[in-house]
Amino acid sequence: MTEQTRYHRHMLLQVVTVSTRQGRKGDAIAKWFETRARAHGAFDIEPVDLAEVNLPLFDEPEHPRLRQYQHAHTKQWSARITRADAFVFVTPEYNYSAPPSIVNALDYLVHEWAYKPVAFVSYGGVSGGTRSVQMIKLQATALRMMPIPEAVSLPFFARMFAADGSFSPDAAQQQAADAMLTELRRWADALCVLR
Numbered sequence: 001m002t003e004q005t006r007y008h009r010h011m012l013l014q015v016v017t018v019s020t021r022q023g024r025k026g027d028a029i030a031k032w033f034e035t036r037a038r039a040h041g042a043f044d045i046e047p048v049d050l051a052e053v054n055l056p057l058f059d060e061p062e063h064p065r066l067r068q069y070q071h072a073h074t075k076q077w078s079a080r081i082t083r084a085d086a087f088v089f090v091t092p093e094y095n096y097s098a099p100p101s102i103v104n105a106l107d108y109l110v111h112e113w114a115y116k117p118v119a120f121v122s123y124g125g126v127s128g129g130t131r132s133v134q135m136i137k138l139q140a141t142a143l144r145m146m147p148i149p150e151a152v153s154l155p156f157f158a159r160m161f162a163a164d165g166s167f168s169p170d171a172a173q174q175q176a177a178d179a180m181l182t183e184l185r186r187w188a189d190a191l192c193v194l195r
């Protein structure tokens with residue numbers, strides 16, 4: 001029996017590419033993970049690229065918990081995040097911390113994130129981006145998201161690119177991705193009840 005046949009209900013996983021900078025490596029890593037997640041079969045997959053979403057620095061006049069959004073970009077962001085059942089943030093670490101793109105994107109909304117699980121694919125030097133993940137978890141829990149401990153952490157990730165530029169981590173990272181997706185689906189099923 002494949003993973004696909006074990007899941008009867010469709011759940012939408014949004015794979016969020018956090019890096020927005022020109023020449024970023026994060027998009028290749030996100031593409032690798034999306035392929036892996038489709039093969040795993042626990043979720044329908046929707047890529048979300050924060051560079052394409054292109055939110056300005058938070059500019060809503062009211063607190064987002066009130067949902068009185070003034071701007072079209074906020075209304076579109078709200079509609080998009082509302083339809084997700086779970087998230088994976090594909091994130092680098094900038095200055096031992098979270099990239100401002102994800103901090104800003106999270107600040108825009110409240111209820112849309114709540115009672116949904118989030119997992120992380122992080123990358124960097126010796127830290128594998130884990131300091132960024134720890135920072136994002138603080139903010140995510142304030143929004144009533146459930147960050148799960150299973151993760152894909154990619155230290156010295158620059159060594160994991162193939163000659164053709166595709167991202168090609170070793171078998172242990174592939175297994176970590178599968179284990180994370182299985183656990184994320186369990187949380188997605190459980191948290192449906194709270195929504």
Ligand SMILES: Cc1cc2nc3c(=O)[nH]c(=O)nc-3n(C[C@H](O)[C@H](O)[C@H](O)COP(=O)(O)O)c2cc1C
Pocket residue numbers: 019020021023024025026027092093094095096097123124125126127128129
């Ligand atoms: C502003 C900035 C700060 C960085 N700080 C860190 C850091 O604290 N830890 C780390 O491991 N790598 C750090 N790096 C190196 C990144 O891991 C590397 O540039 C990576 O490619 C960034 O991801 P991206 O290409 O998807 O944007 C930093 C890079 C930038 C641009």
